[in-house]
Amino acid sequence: MAVITGGAGGNGRAIARAFHDAGYRVALVDVDKASLDAARRDAFRDRSECTTVAADVSIPADCERAANQIVDAHGRIDALVNGAGLYRLNRIDDADFRATYGLLMSVNVEGVLNMTLAARAGLERSQGAIVNIASIESTLAGSASIGYTVSKTAVAGLTRALAADLAPRGIRVNAVAPGIVDTPMVAHLAEDERAGRRAKARIALKRFASPDEIANVVLFLASPAASYMTGSVVVADGGYLLS
Numbered sequence: 001m002a003v004i005t006g007g008a009g010g011n012g013r014a015i016a017r018a019f020h021d022a023g024y025r026v027a028l029v030d031v032d033k034a035s036l037d038a039a040r041r042d043a044f045r046d047r048s049e050c051t052t053v054a055a056d057v058s059i060p061a062d063c064e065r066a067a068n069q070i071v072d073a074h075g076r077i078d079a080l081v082n083g084a085g086l087y088r089l090n091r092i093d094d095a096d097f098r099a100t101y102g103l104l105m106s107v108n109v110e111g112v113l114n115m116t117l118a119a120r121a122g123l124e125r126s127q128g129a130i131v132n133i134a135s136i137e138s139t140l141a142g143s144a145s146i147g148y149t150v151s152k153t154a155v156a157g158l159t160r161a162l163a164a165d166l167a168p169r170g171i172r173v174n175a176v177a178p179g180i181v182d183t184p185m186v187a188h189l190a191e192d193e194r195a196g197r198r199a200k201a202r203i204a205l206k207r208f209a210s211p212d213e214i215a216n217v218v219l220f221l222a223s224p225a226a227s228y229m230t231g232s233v234v235v236a237d238g239g240y241l242l243s
């Protein structure tokens with residue numbers, strides 16, 4: 001069983017398909033109930049192949065409920081992908097600076113911790129793996145995005161700290177740090193042609209990633225093929241960080 005938070009989003013849907021195609025049963029966890037239903041309808045012809053759970057990862061009780069529901073139904077969790085995330089502009093002089101900063105930290109960082117705590121018994125039972133979705137903003141400062149940059153830097157740190165802590169229990173923890181991926185999160189770059197062109201010019205491969213290209217890396221890190229990897233933050237950015 002692979003549990004994917006943010007499973008209704010652009011990356012989440014592609015990750016769900018990749019795990020399904022690799023033979024995993026899949027559970028999608030997302031705060032957006034309508035998109036969850038749409039994701040299951042779009043991606044899975046046979047609904048029994050995919051469980052959906054509406055939950056807010058920033059709320060510990062929601063995560064406990066989601067993990068318990070999945071373990072009760074399926075007995076084990078082989079992979080937890082912590083993909084639920086928010087992006088917001090966040091400048092120091094914004095009137096709502098603190099509120100937005102707090103929101104980003106509670107979803108992007110606490111959300112990873114909350115689901116990890118909730119799923120750890122199920123993961124230990126199957127000697128499973130966690131894959132967190134970090135970002136190139138785990139390494140560099142995005143423009144006007146203090147909360148997002150700090151939150152994704154924390155995801156990288158959390159990945160390393162959890163990897164050390166959970167290794168004795170047989171759970172591996174890694175992260176993928178994508179560059180710009182063509183999902184609803186970056187719809188503004190598709191709408192603003194000039195901004196999109198400028199962003200692509202910075203990328204060595206001169207294009208954004210497709211969600212499938214990120215899903216392949218997530219699947220690899222969760223799979224036995226990555227059995228000697230833990231605590232790694234694997235960059236998949238088309239060469240964005242080269243310049």
Ligand SMILES: NC(=O)c1ccc[n+]([C@@H]2O[C@H](COP(=O)([O-])OP(=O)(O)OC[C@H]3O[C@@H](n4cnc5c(N)ncnc54)[C@H](O)[C@@H]3O)[C@@H](O)[C@H]2O)c1
Pocket residue numbers: 005006007008009010011012029030031032035055056057058082083084085086087107111133134135136177178179180181182183184185186
């Ligand atoms: N798209 C990119 O360019 C990009 C780059 C680097 C990292 N990422 C990361 O990839 C992950 C997935 O993002 P995406 O690009 O698919 O964006 P997306 O907006 O399509 O998907 C994000 C999903 O997370 C869900 N979500 C938000 N808050 C939640 C909460 N509190 N509880 C549960 N679910 C919640 C949303 O409903 C949505 O379905 C995020 O962690 C994001 O930061 C995205």
